[in-house]
Amino acid sequence: MAKNDILGESLWDAYSNKVTTLMNNPQHQGEITQEEAEGHGNKLIVADFGAESCGDAVRLYWEIDPKDDRIVNSKFKSFGCGTAIASSDVMTELCIGKTVQEAVKITNIDVEFALRDTPDVAAVPPQKMHCSVMAYDVIKKAAGLYLGVDEASFEEEIIVCECARVSLNTLKEVIRINDLTTVEQITDYTKAGGFCKSCIKPGGHEDREYYLVDILADTRKEIDQEKMAKAADAGQKGDFNTMTLVQKIKAIDAVVDENIRQFLVMDGGDMEVIDVKSSDENIDVYIRYLGACNGCSSSSTGTLYAIEAALKEKLSNKIRVLPI
Amino acid sequence: MQVYLDNNATTMLDPKALEAMMPYLSELYGNPNSLHKFGTKTHPGIRRAIDQVYAGIGATDNDDIVFTSCATEANNWVLKSVWADLMQHGDKNHIVTTEVEHPSILATCHYLEEQCGVKVTYLPVNEEGVVEAHTVKSFITDRTALVSIMWANNETGMIFPIKEISDICKEKGVLFHTDAVQAVGKIPVNVKEFDIAFMSFSAHKFHGPKGVGALYIKNSRKLTPLLHGGDQMGGRRSGTLNVAGIVGMGEALEIATTNIEEKMASIAKIRNRIEDELLKLEDVFVVGNRANRTPNTILISVRGVEGEGMLWDLNNALIGASTGSACASESLEGNTVMLAIGADNELAHTGMRLSLSRFTTEEEADYVIEAFKKGVARLRQISSSYAKVQPTAGGEVRECELHHH
Numbered sequence: 204m205a206k207n208d209i210l211g212e213s214l215w216d217a218y219s220n221k222v223t224t225l226m227n228n229p230q231h232q233g234e235i236t237q238e239e240a241e242g243h244g245n246k247l248i249v250a251d252f253g254a255e256s257c258g259d260a261v262r263l264y265w266e267i268d269p270k271d272d273r274i275v276n277s278k279f280k281s282f283g284c285g286t287a288i289a290s291s292d293v294m295t296e297l298c299i300g301k302t303v304q305e306a307v308k309i310t311n312i313d314v315e316f317a318l319r320d321t322p323d324v325a326a327v328p329p330q331k332m333h334c335s336v337m338a339y340d341v342i343k344k345a346a347g348l349y350l351g352v353d354e355a356s357f358e359e360e361i362i363v364c365e366c367a368r369v370s371l372n373t374l375k376e377v378i379r380i381n382d383l384t385t386v387e388q389i390t391d392y393t394k395a396g397g398f399c400k401s402c403i404k405p406g407g408h409e410d411r412e413y414y415l416v417d418i419l420a421d422t423r424k425e426i427d428q429e430k431m432a433k434a435a436d437a438g439q440k441g442d443f444n445t446m447t448l449v450q451k452i453k454a455i456d457a458v459v460d461e462n463i464r465q466f467l468v469m470d471g472g473d474m475e476v477i478d479v480k481s482s483d484e485n486i487d488v489y490i491r492y493l494g495a496c497n498g499c500s501s502s503s504t505g506t507l508y509a510i511e512a513a514l515k516e517k518l519s520n521k522i523r524v525l526p527i
Numbered sequence: 528m529q530v531y532l533d534n535n536a537t538t539m540l541d542p543k544a545l546e547a548m549m550p551y552l553s554e555l556y557g558n559p560n561s562l563h564k565f566g567t568k569t570h571p572g573i574r575r576a577i578d579q580v581y582a583g584i585g586a587t588d589n590d591d592i593v594f595t596s597c598a599t600e601a602n603n604w605v606l607k608s609v610w611a612d613l614m615q616h617g618d619k620n621h622i623v624t625t626e627v628e629h630p631s632i633l634a635t636c637h638y639l640e641e642q643c644g645v646k647v648t649y650l651p652v653n654e655e656g657v658v659e660a661h662t663v664k665s666f667i668t669d670r671t672a673l674v675s676i677m678w679a680n681n682e683t684g685m686i687f688p689i690k691e692i693s694d695i696c697k698e699k700g701v702l703f704h705t706d707a708v709q710a711v712g713k714i715p716v717n718v719k720e721f722d723i724a725f726m727s728f729s730a731h732k733f734h735g736p737k738g739v740g741a742l743y744i745k746n747s748r749k750l751t752p753l754l755h756g757g758d759q760m761g762g763r764r765s766g767t768l769n770v771a772g773i774v775g776m777g778e779a780l781e782i783a784t785t786n787i788e789e790k791m792a793s794i795a796k797i798r799n800r801i802e803d804e805l806l807k808l809e810d811v812f813v814v815g816n817r818a819n820r821t822p823n824t825i826l827i828s829v830r831g832v833e834g835e836g837m838l839w840d841l842n843n844a845l846i847g848a849s850t851g852s853a854c855a856s857e858s859l860e861g862n863t864v865m866l867a868i869g870a871d872n873e874l875a876h877t878g879m880r881l882s883l884s885r886f887t888t889e890e891e892a893d894y895v896i897e898a899f900k901k902g903v904a905r906l907r908q909i910s911s912s913y914a915k916v917q918p919t920a921g922g923e924v925r926e927c928e929l930h931h932h
């Protein structure tokens with residue numbers, strides 16, 4: 204919260220004049236009948252989207268010239284608030300004169316844009332963006348009916364944020380490329396989650412199939428797993444510097460087993476690796492002597508030198524061995 | 528003409544209450560807790576207000592009425608401090624309330640559930656929007672510390688069976704709190720007749736000023752303060768007194784409760800006229816029996832007309848009303864009370880609340896009836912619910928199937 208949120212904006216004051224005008228006086232409200240369309244030798248398509256039980260519903264009418272698939276007339280009926288009615292009105296307006304194939308390309312962003320008074324000021328506040336999405340959805344449905352195909356075939360991708368129309372693939376890609384770690388960053392990069400906020404996490408005002416928090420968590424997990432797999436591969440190839448900590452310790456143990464341990468055990472002692480700390484210059488291997496080695500005079504000189512030399516040779520010459 | 532029909536949200540300050548407040552907003556600015564004359568000069572006004580408020584709800588001299596900043600504060604105080612006093616270290620862990628309480632109760636209960644591990648039972652209401660006393664009884668256990676149930680509901684105006692509920696609580700030995708914000712000043716409220724441990728109410732709902740409410744505490748029962756600080760109001764609620772607010776609250780309550788039956792009858796007369804006229808429209812219904820409703824409230828559902836759309840048309844006609852439904856609120860859920868009473872999901876988005884006051888006139892009623900009918904006609908003409916041409920086969924929607932809803 205900040206100063207501007209203390210009073211909060213008045214919802215209706217945030218509407219553009221166009222929204223207000225069209226709510227008060229929609230231009231394309233009405234119906235087209237079968238007889239009318241047939242009288243012109245045209246085809247009528249009527250599609251519903253939403254339902255009263257959802258809080259908004261729209262019915263779209265298209266009169267289509269079958270010769271060139273052109274929408275020669277369009278009307279709507281709407282159960283909804285002012286922005287729902289204004290969005291439906293502008294949607295019909297945008298459809299008229301286009302072919303069905305062209306109309307399918309109309310997005311909610313086009314609808315919202317057409318409702319703006321000036322190009323850079325949003326026509327409706329964020330929580331009303333979903334009204335323009337209805338328009339987008341009902342067009343797909345009408346086109347599916349006319350063309351005899353499943354409306355889902357018009358959706359090339361899974362849309363996660365309906366308001367900003369950001370797809371799942373885009374989100375994953377942006378998270379990866381920019382190594383994003385927070386939802387706020389995702390919103391900054393893609394605008395997803397910046398409008399009605401429903402897609403951020405469950406519990407917003409619409410239930411969604413995908414949520415940004417989950418996409419982020421999953422993608423981060425994938426990234427980490429890939430990093431790990433890469434490190435594991437590197438380890439197998441013997442590149443000590445890029446190994447994970449566990450791999451490093453295992454590699455050190457292996458070298459100790461092979462080259463050192465037998466001599467220590469012969470003298471009634473042993474050693475264990477406690478920790479490995481890497482910096483740019485050095486890889487510090489902390490060890491502890493066990494049994495007879497513990498306190499033996501050469502453990503800080505000859506033996507230590509032998510261990511360090513073996514590790515340097517086999518693994519990395521950045522290694523320093525530090526007994527504790 | 529402009530008409531204000533949102534009196535369950537807040538009311539106009541009664542000019543007489545304003546007049547009583549004026550000196551305390553100007554020359555009588557002393558702190559009542561000071562020893563000097565500037566302070567003590569405020570005492571007569573505050574004393575009068577205390578008398579008016581005690582009389583207004585029928586409290587006895589052994590009871591406390593503690594002024595707060597609002598009813599939200601009073602509600603928070605009761606719930607959080609009953610937790611502190613009886614549940615935090617005691618053997619109780621349970622609160623009984625209803626699904627249709629005001630957010631100041633519901634959100635506080637959610638907080639106590641999440642942060643303090645309190646168990647809360649949210650009782651359902653019947654199709655009239657009323658919680659039935661026997662359900663209250665069946666949910667009280669020996670670990671129940673508090674029953675908190677509103678006196679009248681803000682959305683529907685429905686009056687809850689407070690007498691029976693308070694008897695049940697007495698019998699079970701459980702504290703009873705009632706949020707009486709929508710009852711006090713609208714219908715007779717006499718705490719002497721009931722076993723009510725705590726009662727919240729708010730001045731701005733009965734033509735008093737905003738920013739002042741009160742908590743009635745029977746027999747001055749112990750209740751850990753919500754606001755700690757100086758020893759104002761006997762240390763029960765710290766903070767320099769809102770002198771003008773308290774004076775205005777007292778005056779407003781006295782006016783509202785004087786001849787309250789007459790006032791109720793005249794408000795009900797206008798309310799009923801509006802309601803009868805609107806019920807002549809097709810496909811509308813009003814929630815709850817009039818006889819059991821605050822006299823100023825109508826919650827009407829108009830099929831095919833989305834609540835916010837209707838609010839818009841009324842606003843264009845300079846009429847202020849309200850809806851708890853879909854588009855109007857932040858959440859796209861339907862009107863929660865509508866859903867709670869089991870109304871069809873469809874109707875949850877078509878609720879309109881008209882709430883009158885004793886200042887609402889017959890002329891205003893006529894104007895509202897006409898504007899309302901006009902709005903309904905216009906929006907039904909646009910409405911898909913009333914469209915005649917049916918969708919192309921395959922183009923129908925049966926239920927709420929929106930992937931983004």
Ligand SMILES: Cc1ncc(COP(=O)(O)O)c(C=O)c1O
Pocket residue numbers: 535536596597598599600629631677679680681706708709728729730739740
């Ligand atoms: C039933 C009910 N309880 C509590 C409140 C909150 O009152 P206040 O505004 O004084 O905090 C309201 C007012 O909206 C109400 O209607």
